[in-house]
Amino acid sequence: MPEPAWAEGYVVDIGYTHGYYRELAPSALRFVTLLGGVRSPDPAAPFVYYELGCGNGHSTALHAAANPSGNFYGVDFNPMHIHHARRLAQYGGIGNAHFLETSFAELVEADLPEADMVVMHGVHSWISRENRAHIVEFLRRRLKPGGLVHVSYNCLPGLAQVAPLQRLLMEHAHLSGGALPERVRGALDFARRFEQTGAHYFAANPLAKARLAHLGGQDPTYLAHEYFNANWSPSYHADVARELAAAKLSYVGSAVIMDNFDQFVLKPEVTEMLAGIGDRTLAETLRDYARNQVFRRDVFARGAPRADAAELEATLSGTCFALLRPRPLCRLTGKTPLGEVTLRTEAYAPVLDALARAPMTLAELLSAPETAALDRVHTRQAVFGLAALGNLAVALPAAGEAERRAATDRYNAAILARPAAHPGGTMLASPVLGCGVPASLIDLLLLADTGGEDGAAERVMDALAAGGHKLQKDGKALEDRDELRILVEARTRSFHAAQLPFLRLAGVTG
Ligand SMILES: C[S@@+](CC[C@H](N)C(=O)[O-])C[C@H]1O[C@@H](n2cnc3c(N)ncnc32)[C@H](O)[C@@H]1O
Numbered sequence: 024m025p026e027p028a029w030a031e032g033y034v035v036d037i038g039y040t041h042g043y044y045r046e047l048a049p050s051a052l053r054f055v056t057l058l059g060g061v062r063s064p065d066p067a068a069p070f071v072y073y074e075l076g077c078g079n080g081h082s083t084a085l086h087a088a089a090n091p092s093g094n095f096y097g098v099d100f101n102p103m104h105i106h107h108a109r110r111l112a113q114y115g116g117i118g119n120a121h122f123l124e125t126s127f128a129e130l131v132e133a134d135l136p137e138a139d140m141v142v143m144h145g146v147h148s149w150i151s152r153e154n155r156a157h158i159v160e161f162l163r164r165r166l167k168p169g170g171l172v173h174v175s176y177n178c179l180p181g182l183a184q185v186a187p188l189q190r191l192l193m194e195h196a197h198l199s200g201g202a203l204p205e206r207v208r209g210a211l212d213f214a215r216r217f218e219q220t221g222a223h224y225f226a227a228n229p230l231a232k233a234r235l236a237h238l239g240g241q242d243p244t245y246l247a248h249e250y251f252n253a254n255w256s257p258s259y260h261a262d263v264a265r266e267l268a269a270a271k272l273s274y275v276g277s278a279v280i281m282d283n284f285d286q287f288v289l290k291p292e293v294t295e296m297l298a299g300i301g302d303r304t305l306a307e308t309l310r311d312y313a314r315n316q317v318f319r320r321d322v323f324a325r326g327a328p329r330a331d332a333a334e335l336e337a338t339l340s341g342t343c344f345a346l347l348r349p350r351p352l353c354r355l356t357g358k359t360p361l362g363e364v365t366l367r368t369e370a371y372a373p374v375l376d377a378l379a380r381a382p383m384t385l386a387e388l389l390s391a392p393e394t395a396a397l398d399r400v401h402t403r404q405a406v407f408g409l410a411a412l413g414n415l416a417v418a419l420p421a422a423g424e425a426e427r428r429a430a431t432d433r434y435n436a437a438i439l440a441r442p443a444a445h446p447g448g449t450m451l452a453s454p455v456l457g458c459g460v461p462a463s464l465i466d467l468l469l470l471a472d473t474g475g476e477d478g479a480a481e482r483v484m485d486a487l488a489a490g491g492h493k494l495q496k497d498g499k500a501l502e503d504r505d506e507l508r509i510l511v512e513a514r515t516r517s518f519h520a521a522q523l524p525f526l527r528l529a530g531v532t533g
Contacts, residue, residue: 029100029126031151032253034203043081043450045416046278046320047074047142048458049090052171053342054410054417055322058283059276062169062328063338066420070139073098075130075158076146080108080122081450085459087112087120088434089452090419091426094119096135100126116433127157131164138166142173144320147263149252155266162270162325172267172323173278177257181317184228188214188235189255196251204243207251211238260319261308273327274307278320281411287359289313314360344406345382345418345455346528349521350375357412366408373397374405375414382418382455382528419457427454428530435531442467443490453529460529464492465514466522470532480515484508 045051049064049072056063064070070093074083077097087095097108097120105124112120125133127150141162147155162172195210196203214235218225225232238246264274276283285294293313300306311319330338346353353375355366377383377393385406388394394402409415419427431452438449445467450459462470468483484507487493493500494510501507526532 031126031154033100033149034247034252041079041081043085043459044144045458047082047144047173048086048456049093049140050417050419050457051278052140052142052173052322054280055276055278055283056171056324057335057339057342057417058280058407059274059322059324059327060330060335061275061324062330062334063342064139064169064171067092067423069093071136072096072140073138073142075127075141075143075161076150077104077108077122078145079104080111080120082142082144083122084108084111084115084117084120085434085450085452086457087117088115088430089427089454089457089459091119091430092423094136095121097122098125098127098130100124100129114437116437117430127154127161131157131160135165138162138170140171140173141166144173144175145248147174148177148256148258149248149254151254152256159266159270162267162272166270166272166325168326169328170325171275172272172325173320174263174267174323175278175318175320176263177255178311178316178319179257179259180312181230181315182257184230185234185317186255186257187224187228188231189250191217192250193253193255203247203251207243207247210251211235211246215239257317259308260311260321261304263319263321264304264307264323267323271325272323274303275322275324275327278322280407280413281359284407284411287364287411288361290361339403340386341384341420343382343384343418343420344378344388344410344415346375346378346525347414347416347456347460349525350379351521353409353414354412364412366405366412370397370401371405371409374402374409378415379524379528382421416456416458418455424454424530427457430454431530439467439471442471443486443492446490446492451526451531453531455528455530460526460531462522462526462531463514465494465511466518466526469515469518469523470526476515476519480508480512483511483515487511 049070050066053063053066072093073096075098077083077099080097083095083097087093099105102124105122108122112122166172191214192210195213196206199206199209218232218235281287289310297306297309300309355368355371357364373393373396374388377388377391383391385403389399389402397405406415431454434452438445438451442464446464448461448463448466451462453460465483468486469479472479472482474482494507495501496510501510
């Protein structure tokens, strides 16, 4: 069936996946401004936030719940998505999220408040040049001076080899009949068989061959949106930076915290060569060549007002940090584009230990007993290194937590009222972090269980059986009740030892 005219080539007969993206949180954007040396928005001030192409609305809804001082607008032209997003907001008792069934063209003319933050994830590379121009025009008209923009996109040079594969899939899907999921399967099957014939394209472009092999295991809904849109245009960072310059935006940094630290992502000789390049746009684009980058998550600011060193230090001192995962699960070793990095225990663990007690500002961390052996420079370095490995993040100020907590409690209660609706787990809203924290189905069942620790594992097993949910062990569904009991008891113990204290710290539960 052809896409309707309003869809402008975008896939609309399959709803988008139900993803949540923490890097779109207002607190995450603030962190990038701190790292980029740009003046940070006041976390205590009210703000207006837009998510363009919000899909089913999970990120906007959760961020609205965790940031009640913000006014959130989720924009998407697909009524199926907006319908879902509005129900989510309604169930979650969220009054500060507004979901608009509006196209980017219509958005330009809509009478809406000026924006402090505009985010778009998974949008830029999949829409037409005209629609990108509408977004730029919206930013030009509506983004406040100093306002922030998050834009993620497929990027070049990393996807240069893959572009002809996308075209092949798309052309094949165009010609075959049937519903989109069948056409997706048909096109993938054809491409695989074609590759087997020894077609030179695949031999000459090993990244395309690897990508095709990888596609087989992915969710068809995701694949339909990722590869089967009429528009699929990976961009050089330089082109995105120039496009957004029309709305007076300048690049601030990456929403992937690690990517802001050359020592984690670039070889020293590359860093040295790039240091000689005065132009930020070119330097940033060359970093993508150095890494053969395939995807970027950029943060831009309008006017990008620079903070001087004293202002930056003062802002940093007053910025609150909190753990993103249970202390026992925090990692000092992590993967980087260069291989693996291991942070020194004696320099980094004290910061984790302090934050396992309570979220703290950098100033509070400096006077915490755990960090007594660290000076300011090392404490700051530890905070950044730990953030790069995903152990901690910028949190919201302690003031205002009670108001936030009332909103996140409503949102989380709606999720916990139907834990079985989330067989793969979901995100709960944290009033401390201002973003979502993951919870597995077992975590949800245990949080929803009011019977105390005794017999909790048995009740979880009953709930799993009632919902027809099977737990997996070594990739296989567990059928044997004794084996299941052993697994559920182990998970219940680890929930009480690690996950529950963390969820309390994050303000998700009492
Ligand atoms: C790949 S999805 C990303 C959804 C969401 N940001 C996420 O990451 O889960 C892109 C979204 O943009 C929406 N979209 C595409 N073209 C649009 C347009 N011209 N106007 C408004 N929304 C559009 C689609 O309906 C879809 O929900």
